[in-house]
Amino acid sequence: DTAVSQTPKYLVTQMGNDKSIKCEQNLGHDTMYWYKQDSKKFLKIMFSYNNKELIINETVPNRFSPKSPDKAHLNLHINSLELGDSAVYFCASRETATSIEAFFGQGTRLTVV
């Protein structure tokens, strides 16, 4: 079983569209993250959720909105997509009490044309 799974793996869409990326973890972790990896491989945190509460929101455009229906899911919704949103988006999860490392999903490669 995949511990942290993201769908879709690839997403090609036109500018101005609205899209969502889903993330699910079956590890029972209480914290989930979204990272953006740009073309230079630089990883930047976008959001983290702990027990359904947004605890850090880096300075990302408000076109990006995380949605967590429950502890096992943290979806990323993006409105009015722009060319600069093209990147690989990684979901990750972590158990704050017992686990030090974060476990990453396989990534979603978003291409905006």
Added chain:
Amino acid sequence: AQSVSQHNHHVILSEAASLELGCNYSYGGTVNLFWYVQYPGQHLQLLLKYFSGDPLVKGIKGFEAEFIKSKFSFNLRKPSVQWSDTAEYFCAVHNYGQNFVFGPGTRLSVLP
């Protein structure tokens, strides 16, 4: 705010050469330190981690790293690299109550 720097953007080695990738962080408190590896087209995987005890930690695939607190460093080493080690390597820092902060990554290319 804490930050992580990695000394090399791109390292090119021949097989069997020794590897050392530098990592420095800027945070004075207690930190947890990690090295993650990203093989081409794949997600990040944990190589090794340090959070207490012996500052020399051993990870998977023959990698090790040494935490030197006085230098705020956590350099990654491998005595003999293989072609399959070609990947992007990320150093990361986590301090309690904060998120993971990743370095900019070092691309390792191992020539057969």
